Amino acid sequence: MSFIEHTTETAPAGSVRALESIAGNLGFVPPPAARQAESPELLNGFLRMSALFESVTLEPVAREVVIMTVAARNECGLCVRMHAGKLEKLGVGEGVVAALSEQRPLEEPALEAIRLFTCAVLDGRGEVDDAGLKAFYAHGYTQRNALEVVLGIGTYTLSTFANRLVGQGTSTAQGPGRPREIPEERRGRSMTFGRGVGGGPVRTFAP
Numbered sequence: 313m314s315f316i317e318h319t320t321e322t323a324p325a326g327s328v329r330a331l332e333s334i335a336g337n338l339g340f341v342p343p344p345a346a347r348q349a350e351s352p353e354l355l356n357g358f359l360r361m362s363a364l365f366e367s368v369t370l371e372p373v374a375r376e377v378v379i380m381t382v383a384a385r386n387e388c389g390l391c392v393r394m395h396a397g398k399l400e401k402l403g404v405g406e407g408v409v410a411a412l413s414e415q416r417p418l419e420e421p422a423l424e425a426i427r428l429f430t431c432a433v434l435d436g437r438g439e440v441d442d443a444g445l446k447a448f449y450a451h452g453y454t455q456r457n458a459l460e461v462v463l464g465i466g467t468y469t470l471s472t473f474a475n476r477l478v479g480q481g482t483s484t485a486q487g488p489g490r491p492r493e494i495p496e497e498r499r500g501r502s503m504t505f506g507r508g509v510g511g512g513p514v515r516t517f518a519p
Contacts, residue, residue, distance in 0.1 A: 315347040315478040326352025330359055344390060347478035354474060361467040368460040373402055374426050378464035380412035381430040388472035390480055425451040430461055438462065 316322070319341070320331050327349035335341050341349075348355045365375065376399050383391035396409045411418050418424040429448040432440045440448075440458075448458060 316350055317343055317346040318349040319346070323349040324352050327355050330355050333359075342480075344475045344478060344480040347480065348474050354470070358467065358470050358474070361463070361470065365460070365464050365467050368457075368463065369454075370426075370457055370460050370464075373399070373404060373423065374457075375464060376402065376404075377412065377418075377423050377426050378430050378461055379468050380409075381415075381427050382434070382465055382468040383472055384413055384415050385431075385434065386469065386472035386476070388475050390475055391468065391472055422451045426453065426457075426461065429453070429458070430465065433461060433465060 318324075318327065318331070320328050320335070323331055323346075330352075331341050331345065331349055334345050345355065348358070368375070370378075376395055379395050380392065380399070383395060392413050396413060399409050399412075400406075408418060408420070408423070410416075412427070418427055425448055429440070429444065432444045445458065449455075
């Protein structure tokens with residue numbers, strides 16, 4: 313049974329502001345967000361968690377490595393495509409994007425370190441041995457960064473699971489069931505949602 317693809321007219325009241333924000337940023341509401349709008353708590357929860365993750369001390373490319381690692385492992389094709397676009401906007405080469413999409417090692421040591429640490433956290437369900445932590449810290453990362461990785465994993469586990477549940481995570485077919493592509497000029501664009509550390513606006517992405 314398909315999930316309802318909501319608009320601002322049909323969505324529960326608690327989801328309307330989020331859908332308006334997404335539509336204002338992207339020019340439309342992506343089907344995953346439209347379907348997840350059935351639960352205001354989930355949709356708003358993801359957007360707020362994503363906004364918090366965007367405000368952490370990890371550099372933008374490092375954050376995207378965490379996201380892509382989770383998305384690829386959870387086989388959320390939509391998330392991989394969207395965040396591949398974000399990496400391209402950040403100036404990351406196609407080789408890095410392809411390696412992340414295919415769960416292969418990265419040539420850049422610091423990026424490979426955060427990819428491996430993300431995998432270690434996932435494999436250990438949060439438990440990482442001293443050797444794994446030392447290898448992560450050896451590339452300039454901190455204990456704060458380690459906990460920020462956990463935030464990223466939690467945020468995008470929620471996103472990828474929800475996308476797959478509503479039938480939008482893995483579709484690659486052409487036709488009505490294919491997730492609508494974000495126009496190239498809008499890929500990687502952020503939107504203001506919530507307040508960050510110090511009360512300033514924070515930016516997030518959808519879905």
